[in-house]
Amino acid sequence: xxxxxxxxxxxxxxxxxxxxxxxxxxxxxxxxxxxxxxxxxxxxxxxxxxxxxxxxxxxxxxxxxxxxxxxxxxxxxxxxxxxxxxxxxxxxxxxxxxxxxxxxxxxxxxxxxxxxxxxxxxxxxxxxxxxxxxxxxxxxxxxxxxxxxxxxxxxxxxxxxxxxxxxxxxxxxxxxxxxxxxxxxxxxxxxxxxxxxxxxxxxxxxxxxxxxxxxxxxxxxxxxxxxxxxxxxxxxxxxxxxxxxxxxxxxxxxxxxxxxxxxxxxxxxxxxxxxxxxxxxxxxxxxxxxxxxxxxxxxxxxxxxxxxxxxxxxxxxxxxxxxxxxxxxxxxxxxxxxxxxxxxxxxxxxxxxxxxxxxxxxxxxxxxxxxxxxxxxxxxxxxxxxxxxxxxxxxxxxxxxxxxxxxxxxxxxxxxxxxxxxxxxxxxxxxxxxxxxxxxxxxxxxxxxxxxxxxxxxxxxxxxxxxxxxxxxxxxxxxxxxxxxxx
Numbered sequence: 157x158x159x160x161x162x163x164x165x166x167x168x169x170x171x172x173x174x175x176x177x178x179x180x181x182x183x184x185x186x187x188x189x190x191x192x193x194x195x196x197x198x199x200x201x202x203x204x205x206x207x208x209x210x211x212x213x214x215x216x217x218x219x220x221x222x223x224x225x226x227x228x229x230x231x232x233x234x235x236x237x238x239x240x241x242x243x244x245x246x247x248x249x250x251x252x253x254x255x256x257x258x259x260x261x262x263x264x265x266x267x268x269x270x271x272x273x274x275x276x277x278x279x280x281x282x283x284x285x286x287x288x289x290x291x292x293x294x295x296x297x298x299x300x301x302x303x304x305x306x307x308x309x310x311x312x313x314x315x316x317x318x319x320x321x322x323x324x325x326x327x328x329x330x331x332x333x334x335x336x337x338x339x340x341x342x343x344x345x346x347x348x349x350x351x352x353x354x355x356x357x358x359x360x361x362x363x364x365x366x367x368x369x370x371x372x373x374x375x376x377x378x379x380x381x382x383x384x385x386x387x388x389x390x391x392x393x394x395x396x397x398x399x400x401x402x403x404x405x406x407x408x409x410x411x412x413x414x415x416x417x418x419x420x421x422x423x424x425x426x427x428x429x430x431x432x433x434x435x436x437x438x439x440x441x442x443x444x445x446x447x448x449x450x451x452x453x454x455x456x457x458x459x460x461x462x463x464x465x466x467x468x469x470x471x472x473x474x475x476x477x478x479x480x481x482x483x484x485x486x487x488x489x490x491x492x493x494x495x496x497x498x499x500x501x502x503x504x505x506x507x508x509x510x511x512x513x514x515x516x517x518x519x520x521x522x523x524x525x526x527x528x529x530x531x532x533x534x535x536x537x538x539x540x541x542x543x544x545x546x547x548x549x550x551x552x553x554x555x556x557x558x559x560x561x562x563x564x565x566x567x568x569x570x571x572x573x574x575x576x577x578x579x580x581x582x583x584x585x586x587x588x589x590x591x592x593x594x595x596x597x598x599x600x601x602x603x604x605x606x607x608x609x610x611x612x613x614x615x616x617x618x619x620x621x622x623x624x625x626x627x628x629x630x631x632x633x634x635x636x637x638x639x640x641x642x643x
Contacts, residue, residue: 326572333598412448417570453523468502501558
């Protein structure tokens, strides 16, 4: 199979070829590796590759034989390194599979490498000192987003059709927007983070994926969803498979539109234009769309401070655990300036301050839930600007403390974190390309707790009405006509 042929299929399509005997899993592995070799020098999205030992039988699972990449964080694969993008964890090897890894294997995916992440996923761009900068395939001088920036860049460039990602404040949706992909953050408790965690950052973080088609994300979520014994959160069981939802009409939805974020940077003209285009598309599809005034239920500064305390306290505990387990110091030799400043801030957070922060989470969740009585879906830009130039996040970082660092992250991405706080599902859909630059612009849609099915129905409709598959970035494996070597 040629690379130019391989990139024309999504994961479901590739699995279908394997099931019919038209291509083997080994042949797909070879072409995926060739695709990686073609683009990696320009994007630096993949940390490590290996020869996989999974050999799923053709047709034995929905995604049997499809090449796959996992993020270098939060998913443990027995015998493989998980370094969290940090010098502090460099060389760390997982002793056993996490629950998610076991489910990925059962889905038939053949994992052959790790994608890059910023240090401890504590950034919304992927520029770690450990691996070096990950670049956006649409413009290599711009950010690929974060913290799942390696996943986003690899999928956008055609290495794999879908990749594992995580999201604690936008880390699926921001890379999806920056890289022109579909990315859905599931409801809290939809996918187990065990057994090595009961929750990550007090429930802010979830597992998911970024993909080039909606159906791929739906099929994968069907395979990895559901609780494990001992999980602290359990999302409601969906009435039908998400894969079925993608083809179903969403009906006429009441959609509230929020053009400006809760604090942070103002939405720029290209993104405002993209939002207006999206509103017109939704109206043409029969949805009832109106501007909405959506209040968090707390002051913006209260929201920022509570998140800073919750984030940094959790981060500090994780760093202390890693340092003790690996016998390493916690200082500038192991941590980047923003992470180290956040660590020191988190070490000063008191128990009562953390409990107060969690109480504020409840207030925000109750307030936001009220809006889903008036609206079926809320629509915002995923981020207020086009993909930012590399280095934007770290400018003047040495002067920031933990609160200042989180303020910067929330300034650059003011729309996404609230849905991690509430636990509600939200997705970024690549509906628009900027007319001047060709850069992708994602639109974020959020629904009430447990209602991923509603989002998948809407996403499927939007994909059919406004397809994005024909858009490819400057760095695209499909431009290589090479045939992969025989595996």
